Structure formats: structure tokens, C-alpha cells
Amino acid sequence: MEQTNSSSQYFVGIDVGGTNIKCGIVNGAGETLARVQSPTNAKLGPECGVETITSAVRQALAESKISLEEILQIGVATPGTMDIQAGLLLDPPNLPGWQNFPIRQRIADYFEKPTILQNDANAAAYGEFWQGAAQNARSLVFWTLGTGIGCGIIIGDTIIEGANSHGSECGHIIIEMDNGRPCDTGQYGTLEAYASAKSLIRRCQEALGAGAKSILHEQSRKEELTPLLIAKAAEAGDQLANDLIMESARCLGVGTTSLIHTINPDMVLFGGAMTFGRHESELGRRFLQKIRDEVKLRAFPVPAEKTIIDYALLGGNAGYIGAAGCAKLNYDSLLKEDPTLSS
Amino acid sequence: MEQTNSSSQYFVGIDVGGTNIKCGIVNGAGETLARVQSPTNAKLGPECGVETITSAVRQALAESKISLEEILQIGVATPGTMDIQAGLLLDPPNLPGWQNFPIRQRIADYFEKPTILQNDANAAAYGEFWQGAAQNARSLVFWTLGTGIGCGIIIGDTIIEGANSHGSECGHIIIEMDNGRPCDTGQYGTLEAYASAKSLIRRCQEALGAGAKSILHEQSRKEELTPLLIAKAAEAGDQLANDLIMESARCLGVGTTSLIHTINPDMVLFGGAMTFGRHESELGRRFLQKIRDEVKLRAFPVPAEKTIIDYALLGGNAGYIGAAGCAKLNYDSLLKEDPTLSS
Numbered sequence: 001m002e003q004t005n006s007s008s009q010y011f012v013g014i015d016v017g018g019t020n021i022k023c024g025i026v027n028g029a030g031e032t033l034a035r036v037q038s039p040t041n042a043k044l045g046p047e048c049g050v051e052t053i054t055s056a057v058r059q060a061l062a063e064s065k066i067s068l069e070e071i072l073q074i075g076v077a078t079p080g081t082m083d084i085q086a087g088l089l090l091d092p093p094n095l096p097g098w099q100n101f102p103i104r105q106r107i108a109d110y111f112e113k114p115t116i117l118q119n120d121a122n123a124a125a126y127g128e129f130w131q132g133a134a135q136n137a138r139s140l141v142f143w144t145l146g147t148g149i150g151c152g153i154i155i156g157d158t159i160i161e162g163a164n165s166h167g168s169e170c171g172h173i174i175i176e177m178d179n180g181r182p183c184d185t186g187q188y189g190t191l192e193a194y195a196s197a198k199s200l201i202r203r204c205q206e207a208l209g210a211g212a213k214s215i216l217h218e219q220s221r222k223e224e225l226t227p228l229l230i231a232k233a234a235e236a237g238d239q240l241a242n243d244l245i246m247e248s249a250r251c252l253g254v255g256t257t258s259l260i261h262t263i264n265p266d267m268v269l270f271g272g273a274m275t276f277g278r279h280e281s282e283l284g285r286r287f288l289q290k291i292r293d294e295v296k297l298r299a300f301p302v303p304a305e306k307t308i309i310d311y312a313l314l315g316g317n318a319g320y321i322g323a324a325g326c327a328k329l330n331y332d333s334l335l336k337e338d339p340t341l342s343s
Numbered sequence: 344m345e346q347t348n349s350s351s352q353y354f355v356g357i358d359v360g361g362t363n364i365k366c367g368i369v370n371g372a373g374e375t376l377a378r379v380q381s382p383t384n385a386k387l388g389p390e391c392g393v394e395t396i397t398s399a400v401r402q403a404l405a406e407s408k409i410s411l412e413e414i415l416q417i418g419v420a421t422p423g424t425m426d427i428q429a430g431l432l433l434d435p436p437n438l439p440g441w442q443n444f445p446i447r448q449r450i451a452d453y454f455e456k457p458t459i460l461q462n463d464a465n466a467a468a469y470g471e472f473w474q475g476a477a478q479n480a481r482s483l484v485f486w487t488l489g490t491g492i493g494c495g496i497i498i499g500d501t502i503i504e505g506a507n508s509h510g511s512e513c514g515h516i517i518i519e520m521d522n523g524r525p526c527d528t529g530q531y532g533t534l535e536a537y538a539s540a541k542s543l544i545r546r547c548q549e550a551l552g553a554g555a556k557s558i559l560h561e562q563s564r565k566e567e568l569t570p571l572l573i574a575k576a577a578e579a580g581d582q583l584a585n586d587l588i589m590e591s592a593r594c595l596g597v598g599t600t601s602l603i604h605t606i607n608p609d610m611v612l613f614g615g616a617m618t619f620g621r622h623e624s625e626l627g628r629r630f631l632q633k634i635r636d637e638v639k640l641r642a643f644p645v646p647a648e649k650t651i652i653d654y655a656l657l658g659g660n661a662g663y664i665g666a667a668g669c670a671k672l673n674y675d676s677l678l679k680e681d682p683t684l685s686s
Contacts (some may be wrong), residue, residue: 162482163609164607164645165605166646169643174597260502261513265505298517300528303506
């Protein structure tokens with residue numbers, strides 16, 4: 001295949017989230033020609049969801065002036081749990097009522113196009129690897145920091161999906177085996193129990209309950225305690241808020257060290273809502289520095305020195321771009337097996 | 344390539360350990376035609392080591408009645424640290440004086456054959472994956488339990504070497520981030536600090552020092568405390584010895600859970616000296632069961648149910664067989680690029 005042809009290859013990338021569906025027409029060079037976002041209305045169920053998806057794709061096609069005939073493949077990213085190889089949702093907590101829905105087949109049938117399914121965190125990781133902050137890396141661990149902690153791992157052009165679609169679920173690695181904090185999954189001592197948005201709020205409530213000095217006592221009487229409120233307090237110089245956020249960073253450094261000693265990637269990236277303004281804010285810069293410091297302290301000297309640890313670049317677009325990238329990956333691998341496909 | 348030709352393809356596999364060098368002539372179907380073992384005499388330095396290796400290979404060739412001309416490639420496995428891509432040893436603790444030795448080039452020059460270098464734990468993992476207990480698996484995490492804890496990870500035909508040859512160093516994942524036990528590397532709370540042979544002896548010394556009841560008090564006055572002595576005490580019904588060994592298993596279950604949530608392999612295998620007689624002994628069977636129980640307790644239901652956790656099969660031969668397998672892997676991938684190589 002000639003690299004120069006890739007901008008005239010077209011793929012559809014769809015990122016189905018609990019709140020919004022994003023879809024884009026993306027060419028083989030990774031450029032987005034059109035992007036449409038619609039509310040998922042997950043509670044209305046998967047049939048309604050498919051209608052939302054297909055109408056968003058049609059709208060994006062119209063805006064991009066690309067015809068459906070020109071689309072080579074479609075990539076769909078959804079939150080877990082799922083069976084990636086079977087193209088099936090299993091029991092995704094963020095899509096209530098979508099259990100056991102054969103989403104890949106439904107999209108493939110509707111558009112009559114080869115369609116692949118991918119986990120949303122894996123797709124976002126592939127997005128950053130293909131078109132984002134990790135474009136020059138050969139391997140990547142990508143953390144998505146939000147309500148929970150998602151992860152995607154890319155090595156070469158291999159996405160670590162796992163034997164049962166449970167690969168790269170690194171929010172659930174254990175960092176404190178004894179007397180660890182409880183996690184929503186019913187487990188103890190996982191990274192998510194220490195460094196997710198939910199954990200930040202819980203740890204804050206515990207500290208306030210124990211009488212820690214903080215401006216958050218007064219604020220939490222007026223409005224609900226949120227990560228944003230805690231971040232603002234930290235930016236305003238509140239010691240407790242700052243300590244709680246830096247503790248998240250320290251635990252992420254511990255988890256990242258374990259991943260470095262497992263995967264030893266070129267790059268580790270952090271994305272998602274819980275990145276505190278990233279490089280644009282002083283808090284975001286300190287948060288990243290704390291993660292880097294913890295890794296330097298704990299990892300073997302060579303990877304501690306060489307692993308690039310940074311923020312992601314694509315934000316909320318990583319998912320659909322990555323889903324389109326996964327579709328291209330699949331197309332390229334089919335083409336390798338059967339070069340006549342391109343004619 | 345036809346699979347039927349593979350038994351008439353020949354490779355050399357060499358496993359350089361701190362104590363012994365093992366080398367074998369292995370055909371493409373994984374059968375060993377001859378196997379020679381010699382003492383490494385590591386202290387005599389790498390030049391002497393190369394002589395030992397080359398004479399062992401010549402002896403194995405003679406025994407196998409395969410000529411050097413018929414050998415396609417050579418695989419060499421060594422203990423870390425190393426630069427796999429550059430074919431260089433860096434600073435291997437088990438091979439004192441072999442620092443920065445270009446072992447791959449030296450072997451390649453001597454035999455005038457394409458030669459690859461691989462980490463010994465990775466090679467052993469590939470050996471089990473190719474010809475051992477994981478022959479039917481598509482992905483494998485292989486733990487080598489000994490003085491330290493080695494690990495190798497195989498996904499498809501990809502060996503997780505890492506960007507800086509530090510992949511699959513999972514003995515150094517962190518399982519207890521705060522107040523963790525110290526490890527020889529200067530780190531704290533790593534799996535190795537809890538579940539290696541060294542850790543078993545240290546934990547035993549601590550317990551005896553604290554006055555725990557055990558037949559080991561008397562025995563340790565007569566002979567040095569070793570894992571074998573502790574294992575014998577456990578088999579004789581000593582509660583302390585048994586608890587210490589089961590604690591190693593519990594910690595291995597914690598580490599394995601983190602690996603399952605990262606890689607989600609088809610199979611997890613345990614090999615090495617610290618496997619307590621494996622399936623052949625009651626202690627070995629309980630040790631494995633304790634690991635399995637801990638994983639069932641901590642991992643997500645689907646992978647907890649589906650991941651096969653067992654003992655390895657090839658014992659001390661996994662390394663040279665895997666090294667030969669890595670040579671074949673390299674040959675096959677070159678052949679894919681240039682099919683004329685086979686003629």
C-alpha cells in the first residue's frame with residue numbers, strides 16, 4: 001500500500017458513550033472530514049441507540065460530501081463489558097438495557113459495510129497512538145481518568161484486547177493488597193479505589209468528616225462535593241484539597257510503575273476529565289510532575305529515564321478517531337491477506 | 344510455508360545461566376535432536392563463556408548428526424540486564440564481568456549464522472508457549488519462581504520485550520505501595536519482595552526471631568535455612584512453614600490478578616525451583632490451589648473463570664527450547680518478507 005493513497009481512503013469512527021455518541025468521517029491519513037455529536041439517551045435502549053448512531057453517520061457523511069459507497073470500513077467503540085471478537089455488548093454499566101446487544105452486526109447490516117467493535121478505552125488509546133500525542137511512539141499505555149479509570153495498551157499495531165476482551169483493564173490492578181480501599185466493583189486496593197474521581201470525593205468526605213481543616217467544609221454545605229470543587233479549592237491554596245489530588249497522582253505513579261515493569265512502553269499518557277487543566281494549569285502541571293516523580297522513585301533506572309510520561313492531546317475526540325483507526329487497521333490487515341481488495 | 348517442512352528445519356537454542364549453559368539442536372517442529380550442558384564458570388569472563396558455548400554447540404551438532412550448514416538461525420537467551428535489539432548484555436547480576444558484552448555478534452560471527460538475543464525469562468515463556476504447557480494458548484503469562492521472580496509474556500507470536508528490553512519484568516510490579524517489604528533492588532512492596540525464595544527465607548527468619556512456634560528453630564541451628572528446608576517442614580506438618588509458603592502463593596495470586604487485568608491471557612503458568620514439587624506433591628498442589636483461589640477472589644468474574652492457571656512442563660529445558668523457538672520466529676518473519684530465503 002502506498003502511504004500517499006491513505007487520504008483518499010475513508011472510514012467511519014463511532015464512539016458510543018453513556019452520555020453522547022460521537023461519530024466522524026475520517027480519512028486514512030487520520031484527518032476528520034466531518035464530526036457529529038448526539039445525546040445517547042441510553043435509557044431508551046439499544047434500538048433507539050442504533051437509530052441515533054445511523055442518523056449521526058448519515059449527517060456526517062452529508063457534511064463531509066463523502067458517499068457511503070466510498071466508506072471502506074466502520075469502527076464502533078463502546079464502554080465494557082463486551083465480547084470484542086463476537087461484536088457483542090455484554091453488560092455495560094453505562095448503557096443500561098443494552099445487555100447482550102449485537103451492536104457490530106446491527107451497524108454492519110444497516111450500512112452493509114465491514115464493521116469492527118472495540119472497547120472505548122482501547123479505541124481512545126489507539127486514537128492517541130495514531131493521531132495524537134503518541135504518534136511517534138511504538139508502544140503506549142494510555143490512562144483515561146474519569147469517574148473510573150480506563151486504560152488502553154498498544155504495542156506496535158497490536159491493541160491489548162485480551163483473551164476475553166478484559167485486556168488493558170488496568171484501573172483494576174492491585175496497588176495495596178492488604179487493608180486496601182474498597183472499589184465500586186466490590187474489590188479492594190485497586191488503583192481505581194485510590195485515584196478515580198469517585199475516590200477523590202470519598203477521600204475528601206472522609207477527611208472532612210474527620211475534621212481536617214479546609215475551605216471545603218463551608219463550600220460542601222452550599223453545593224455538592226465534586227472533583228471540580230476540590231480542584232478549585234486546591235488552586236485557591238487549600239492544603240487538604242491539594243493533598244488529596246497529589247495523593248491521586250502518587251497512586252497513579254505507583255500503578256504506572258507496575259505497567260512500566262510489565263509493558264515497558266515508549267510512552268505513558270493521561271487523558272480524561274480528571275487531568276486538572278493539564279499543561280494549561282499550574283495544578284495540572286503539578287499533578288503530572290507528581291506522577292513522574294513517583295515513577296522516577298520506583299521504576300528501574302533505564303525505563304524511569306526513558307519512558308515519556310505526558311498528557312494526551314485529542315481530548316474527547318480520541319474515541320471516534322481511534323475507532324476509525326481500528327477500522328483502518330482491520331482494512332489494512334485484510335488487504336495484506338488479499339491485495340485484490342483495493343481494486 | 345508448509346508446516347510439514349518444519350521438522351527438516353534446524354535451529355540452535357542456547358540458554359546462558361549463571362550456573363550452567365544449556366544448548367540444543369532443535370528442529371522446526373520443536374523436537375530436540377541433541378542437548379549439551381556445561382558449567383558457565385561465569386567468573387572466568389565472557390571470552391571463556393563464548394568458548395564454552397561454541398564447544399557445547401559443536402558437541403550438540405555432532406551428537407545430532409546435523410551439520411552447521413543445515414542450521415538456519417541461532418537463538419541465545421541470557422539473564423538481564425540487556426539491550427535485546429542491540430544484542431548486548433548490559434549489567435547482568437548473574438554474569439559478573441560480562442558487562443556490555445556484544446554476545447549476539449560474537450556468536451553470529453563465530454558460526455556465521457543469523458543470531459538473535461532474548462531475555463532468559465522471555466525465552467522460557469516462549470518455550471512453554473511453543474512446546475510446553477501453553478501449546479494450545481494464544482497468550483501466556485509465565486512466572487519463573489526462584490531466588491528472584493522472573494516473568495515472560497507472549498501475546499500471539501509477540502514477545503513483550505518492551506521499548507528498552509524491560510518488558511515482562513513483572514516480579515517488580517508493586518502489590519503493597521505503603522509500608523511494603525524491601526526488595527533486593529532497593530524498592531519496596533514489589534511482588535518479588537513477598538514471594539521469591541529470598542523473601543521466604545527472610546520472612547521465616549523474622550518469624551523465628553519473633554518466637555513463632557516451629558520445628559525450624561531446631562533445624563536452623565544445624566543447617567542453613569533454605570526454601571527446601573522450609574518446604575520439608577511444611578510437608579511434615581509445621582504450621583509456620585506452611586503459612587509462609589501459602590503467603591507466597593497468596594501474593595502471587597495478587598500479582599497474577601493484576602497481570603490478568605492488564606494482559607488477560609489465555610493461560611498463566613508457574614515454573615522454576617520454587618514450585619514445591621508441582622502436581623507431584625501435596626504441598627505443590629496446595630500452593631497452586633492457593634494462587635488460583637486468590638485470583639478467583641480478586642479478578643473480574645469472566646477472566647477469573649476462564650484463565651487457566653497451572654504449572655509449566657518443560658522445567659530447565661524451557662530456556663534453550665524457547666531460544667531456538669525465537670530463532671525460528673525470526674526466520675519465519677524474514678521468510679515472510681522475502682520468500683526466496685527458503686530456496
